[in-house]
Amino acid sequence: MNYRIGIGYDVHKLKKGNLLWLGGILIKHPYGVEGHSDADVILHSICDALLGAAGLGDIGKHFPDTDMAFKGIDSKILLKETYRMVLKKKFKVINTDTTLSLQEPKIATYILAMRNCIGKILKISPFQISIKATTSEGMGFIGRKEGVAAHSVCLLRSFYTKRKWV
Numbered sequence: 001m002n003y004r005i006g007i008g009y010d011v012h013k014l015k016k017g018n019l020l021w022l023g024g025i026l027i028k029h030p031y032g033v034e035g036h037s038d039a040d041v042i043l044h045s046i047c048d049a050l051l052g053a054a055g056l057g058d059i060g061k062h063f064p065d066t067d068m069a070f071k072g073i074d075s076k077i078l079l080k081e082t083y084r085m086v087l088k089k090k091f092k093v094i095n096t097d098t099t100l101s102l103q104e105p106k107i108a109t110y111i112l113a114m115r116n117c118i119g120k121i122l123k124i125s126p127f128q129i130s131i132k133a134t135t136s137e138g139m140g141f142i143g144r145k146e147g148v149a150a151h152s153v154c155l156l157r158s159f160y161t162k163r164k165w166v
């Protein structure tokens, strides 16, 4: 049985008055994320982890920020499209794990909703999706509330019938 691991990282600026999308959920906060799409760092880092594990490059290759088709796009659509490409390569996701770096607000009460949202897109149980959050103890661009970042890993299993690498 073939397994593949992937890692993803994403960062976006925070700006007063913008919407704060994290893990497919809109968070109530005076500051939001800035980017070409809805700038959801959790979903983008999961996309990159999935693409990396499947050997499909990165999110910038498939959804370039120079393409107006992706201007303001809901990142749930990007994750859905990413997973379609992964399935086409005969891989299924076993689990994902994400660490969000954000000084504020506290997102603990939103985590279950995020896991449910991502689980629906990847057609797996929320128990197969982990989301954790940490501050940077006031240090660096995260601590100064200038930006938000996320690291994700995922594990894929090949369901290729001839049991060879694809």
Ligand SMILES: [Zn+2]
Pocket (backbone or CB within 6 Å): 010, 011, 012, 035, 039, 040, 041, 044
């Ligand atoms: Zn991004």
